[in-house]
Amino acid sequence: MTDRSQSQGSRALVLGATGGIGGEVTRQLLAEGWHVRALRRGGAPRPPFSEPGVEWLDGDAMRTSDVLAAARDCDVIVHAVNPPGYRHWDTQVLPMLDNTIAAATMHHATVVLPGTVYNYGPETFPLLRHDSPQQPRTRKGRIRATMERRLLDASRNGVQTIIVRAGDFFGPQTRNSWFAQGLVKPGQTARIVRVPNAHGVGHQWSYLPDVGRTMVMLIARRGTLDAFSNFHMAGHWDADGTQMAAAIARVMTKYNVDVKTRRFPWWLVRAASPFVTTLHELREMRYLWQQPVRMDNTHLVETLGHEPHTPLDLAVHATLDGLGCLPGKPGAKGSVRASAAEQA
Template identity: 60%
Template sequence: MQGKDKTALVLGASGGIGGEVARQLRDAGWRVLALQRGLAATHELRDGIHWQRGDALNAADVARAAQGCGVIVHAVNPPGYRDWDRLVLPMLAHSIDAARTQGATLLLPGTVYNFGPDAFPLLHEGAPQRPVTRKGAIRAEMEARLQAASDSGLRVIVVRAGDFFGPRPGNNWFSQGLVKPSQPVTAISNPSSTGVGHQWAYLPDVARTMVALLARRDTLPAFASLHMAGHWDADGRQMAEAIQRVVARHTGKAPRIARFPWWLLTLASPFVATFREMREMRYLWRQPLRMDNTRLLAALGHEPHTPLDEAVEAALRGLGSLPQAPIGAGRDNRGRPLASTPP
């Protein structure tokens, strides 16, 4: 049985990045615990992860689940992504208190929202945090509280990356903005302004990076803030063109690339909270933002990196947006599509 050093509580394990980190910790030999609201039983072992009935909004639930853990991954968001202003900071406080009690390292998947345009175009970890959105202000406060906690003895790791995309659908620009889940890709909506670069991050690569950092956490500063380079789209079209290539390889027809309908978000923002939040992030598509991973390379010696077309294919397949096999692919003796040969 794994000891405390290889036991982790993942809050948000049913979400995108939390789920990916939980699975990769499990595959790396960790004992992984997770909370789930509405679980029928008190405990349930599912896919190698120990699920416990509980809620990240409940301090007692978090404290109980964290017992015997050497790591707490705080990858949780408010239910339905609502009420950030009321719920986010209390949830973080529960994780901080539990980590202090257990002497555990607290890992936070960070974002770029807590930085304003004055920190661009090359974003360093120590740049001043002057957010220009409501969610960005909350994110900046989260990191400030983690920094203060580390000053009093808590070990903290913050990993920031670009816009997430990956094989499991979630709330991200790739699956909600560029393409439509569970539908063939006939058009790609590109949010980038012409010629403006954008930073992307493939979820499995982000999770692999976090697992590698946790394995070396004793060598890191008490408050370790690190950036991933991920996939840099230098002109704002490379992601859309990668989707175009992958879809064409599977269907024989390249979908068209169209401008993202920002005007529609403007009209709908007063009525749809998700659209309002997406519109607030438009500044990240109007000017280039590239992340410097020098500090990460110094800590790990490398950054996990999946080739763009391979990552895009996995993401589209996870969204149900690709047919079973590429055009011209053969089938095995049971009639199943053979694996495609990488380009």
């Protein structure tokens, strides 16, 4: 647990607060007594998407002056913002990060970045350490690796950086995830689970509340961390690609629902990818489902003493509930967010 008294009066700027990971970190910072400021075009979103207690500012992460102003008096900047969907990565991702670095430099703030596995190529698989070399094979991976290099350079000039890398997100507050877009369908009772893995291939999942909790715990210890710190979470390891589907089936059995497992229709993604940007990106990331990719959390455990870890069935139940996939709860709950901080 963090020392809540140390958080009183601390202020964080969250970029991407209406997204999955940004929203989760926002809620957990608020719970620890932080003042949270969020930047969004149009200011505060309408209920139920507006998190109580957040100071919403009207602004654009692409505009340097907006980010500089929003970060005033902030101790931490959580950079959890990406272009919506998969559009404009080439032109928007790095300028947004540069604005965050400029604000952190001006206001002496710590930058916190949710990392991805896109940065790594197959030569580093199957086990990724926090210091494994980054040799991305995809366009998106090269952009993510460039982001981290820029943060490393900034850390040498006084901008502390904390990166937390986790597996594929799932949780009750996000629809923009493989769990919600591939395995089940939000708003529909989960009767069929579509499995993207190649046969027998393991895959790593991370429950978003656990990821958010980990980030907040590291933020609380930022005074003891290096100028550039990179942490990996172990999350939930599905050793053969069947255990997440089995967990969904166990939860649904409690509601007398028989779940059938199907293969994810990669053939459809391949056929439609020339015409649909999102499907093109999903196809590019298919290699992450064709070979096991697992993260070593040794450095994280050495730093925190443990990794926050919700039991799988409890995490899956909460996720299905939040997505509106349990019987008698048609439609996803209003708190489920259309994430701009997606992870494929």
